[in-house]
Amino acid sequence: xxxxxxGVRCVRGGREVFSGLDFAASAGExxxxxxxxxxxxxxxxxxxxxxxxxxxxSIGLEGGExxxxxxxxxxxxxxxxxxxxxxxVMENLAFWREFLGGEPFDLAECLATVGLDHAASLPAAFLxxxxxxxxxxxxxxxxxxxxxxxxxPTNALDTxxxxxxxxxxxxxxxxxxxxxxxxxAPLGIAAREFRIGGAA
Amino acid sequence: xxxxxxxxxxxxxxxxRVGGGALIGVLFFLTVVxxxxxxxxxxxxxxxxxxxxxxxLGALLASLLTLDRLFMADHEDGxxxxxxxxxTPLELTCAAKALAHWLAAGVPLILATPVLGLLLNLDAxxxxxxxxxxxxxxxxxxxxxxxxxxxxxxxxxxxxxLAVLVxxxxxxxxxxxxxxxxxxxxxxxxxxxxxxILCALSLVSLVIGPFAAAASLRHGxx
Numbered sequence: 244x245x246x247x248x249x250g251v252r253c254v255r256g257g258r259e260v261f262s263g264l265d266f267a268a269s270a271g272e273x274x275x276x277x278x279x280x281x282x283x284x285x286x287x288x289x290x291x292x293x294x295x296x297x298x299x300x301s302i303g304l305e306g307g308e309x310x311x312x313x314x315x316x317x318x319x320x321x322x323x324x325x326x327x328x329x330x331x332v333m334e335n336l337a338f339w340r341e342f343l344g345g346e347p348f349d350l351a352e353c354l355a356t357v358g359l360d361h362a363a364s365l366p367a368a369f370l371x372x373x374x375x376x377x378x379x380x381x382x383x384x385x386x387x388x389x390x391x392x393x394x395x396p397t398n399a400l401d402t403x404x405x406x407x408x409x410x411x412x413x414x415x416x417x418x419x420x421x422x423x424x425x426x427x428a429p430l431g432i433a434a435r436e437f438r439i440g441g442a443a
Numbered sequence: 444x445x446x447x448x449x450x451x452x453x454x455x456x457x458x459x460r461v462g463g464g465a466l467i468g469v470l471f472f473l474t475v476v477x478x479x480x481x482x483x484x485x486x487x488x489x490x491x492x493x494x495x496x497x498x499x500l501g502a503l504l505a506s507l508l509t510l511d512r513l514f515m516a517d518h519e520d521g522x523x524x525x526x527x528x529x530x531t532p533l534e535l536t537c538a539a540k541a542l543a544h545w546l547a548a549g550v551p552l553i554l555a556t557p558v559l560g561l562l563l564n565l566d567a568x569x570x571x572x573x574x575x576x577x578x579x580x581x582x583x584x585x586x587x588x589x590x591x592x593x594x595x596x597x598x599x600x601x602x603x604x605l606a607v608l609v610x611x612x613x614x615x616x617x618x619x620x621x622x623x624x625x626x627x628x629x630x631x632x633x634x635x636x637x638x639x640i641l642c643a644l645s646l647v648s649l650v651i652g653p654f655a656a657a658a659s660l661r662h663g664x665x
Contacts, residue, residue: 294524294664314528323521329460330453341449343529 244270244307244389246291246421250300253286260286262299266437270306270389273412273422273432278439284425285322287439288392291423292319307389317390322398324379328368332359335367336381343386353384357407372399380408383415391415393424397431405431446531447539454540458547464509465547469555472505476559487564494563495573495624501559502552502577503613506584509548510609511602513540513592514660523596527664533657541589541652549581565628572627572634576641580620583645586652587612593656597663616644 247267253260260283268274276284289295291302293314304313326335336350354360357377362370370378376399383391391412397405409431412422416432424430458465479497483489517523526536553574560570591608595601622637 289524292524292528294527311530315530317528319524319528321521321524323519323524325521325525327453327457327520327522329457329463334453334456338449338453339525342446342531343525344446 244419244421245305246303246313246390246423247305248291248300248302251287251290251297251302252299253283253290253295254298255286255295261439264300264439268421268423268435270419270421271416273416273424273430273434275430275434275436276423276425276439277427277436282440284439285394288319288321288394288423288425292317292392294319304390313390316388317392318383318386318388320379320383320391320393320396322394324375325382326367326370326375326378328366331364331366332370332378333363335378336385339382340385343382343388346387348385348387350385353381356384356411357381358404373401373404376400377404380411384411389420391420391422391424393422393426395426396424397426397428446529447535450526450536450539451543451546454543455547458509458543463547464512465551468505468509468548469551471508472501472552472555473559475501475504476562480562490564491569491628494560494565494569495576495628496621497563498556498559498573499577499580499617499620499624502556502581503584503610503617505552506549506581507588507606507609510544510585510588510592511595511605513544513589514596514656515592515601518596523660523664527660533660534653537589537593537656537660538649538653541585541656544589545582545585549585552581553577569624569628573624576620576623576638579638579645580616580641583616583641583648584613586645586648587616589652590655590659593659594663596660616641619644 245267249265251264252262266274276287278284286295290297307316333350336353340350351360354363357380359374359377359381396408400408412430412432416422457463476497480490483493514523517526527533556574556577557570560573588609591605594608595604598604619637619641623634623641626632626637627634
């Protein structure tokens with residue numbers, strides 16, 4: 244499996260964010276996208292996720308699963324955590340597992356992995372920022388996708404949370420997964436740096 | 444299919460919980476209808492004549508009230524991104540969301556109609572006729588309203604735009620809904636004629652709505 248882009252050009256609101264961007268990542272590899280604020284890290288992830296269309300160039304996946312498109316094989320962990328405050332922690336996670344489909348993983352185990360097993364029946368409205376992030380991470384475990392697109396994944400996580408997530412990312416890479424993460428902080432795993440724009 | 448069922452279950456659950464909006468719609472419907480006799484005056488014959496029109500207008504405004512949250516809530520918390528990326532076709536997802544909205548916000552309006560009919564001096568036949576036309580017509584309101592909700596999803600204060608976009612599209616439904624109710628109450632038209640057109644409007648919007656909403660969601664994401 245190999246995800247690559249060539250000559251990708253992105254325009255937002257009439258302004259060119261970046262152009263002529265070439266990148267590639269293979270199975271088992273993590274790409275850490277860095278760059279100053281506004282350099283287009285999030286835009287790049289959204290382009291890969293199919294949520295934006297490139298103005299030029301192309302992004303493609305070779306050797307993926309059958310007829311599924313690139314976005315259908317990817318998890319997107321963005322700034323917004325896709326949680327419903329009215330639903331409990333368990334209900335939120337159960338919904339995403341059913342909606343995203345795939346193997347019926349044990350949800351209680353997923354919650355235990357991210358350290359939220361004690362809060363399973365708590366409405367998501369009462370979670371702290373770090374706990375919300377942990378619940379979003381549990382979504383990555385509840386439905387399996389080979390590609391993880393992570394936007395500042397360690398934001399709001401405490402030290403133990405960051406260590407936990409580094410382990411999860413390591414496991415994912417060991418299973419032949421692929422990670423593209425936009426980040427300022429070190430991810431805690433071996434990742435190739437891909438810099439957008441000039442030096443900071 | 445499990446994905447769509449899960450989505451419908453989730454949306455209904457959220458609508459029924461605190462702040463969800465299913466009850467707000469019914470309460471608004473109740474308020475609009477209760478205000479009418481105060482505005483029109485205690486003329487029972489006039490109220491009976493206006494009854495179906497008042498109930499239909501109330502239902503139309505009440506369904507519009509909660510419609511702007513249809514995609515906006517999912518857009519604000521990022522769920523919409525994941526829904527667009529998912530393996531379920533977006534058209535089916537839109538149809539499922541509209542169905543859930545109709546079940547949570549439309550059906551309670553129909554159930555409330557018999558009670559409100561009493562306030563407007565409508566007899567049992569008239570109330571049943573209005574409830575039946577609402578049952579046939581409210582899906583059209585939801586599924587055409589969904590197009591407006593999808594167009595306004597990225598705009599702040601999109602609810603106002605939604606009303607301007609959707610209300611003109613609802614005019615045919617309103618005309619034939621009220622016409623069918625009047626036909627059942629006083630004639631001279633046969634009930635079946637306007638009622639068939641009302642059903643046809645619902646079926647057309649059931650087909651067009653999901654495709655138009657999915658297209659505008661794909662286009663409008665950024």
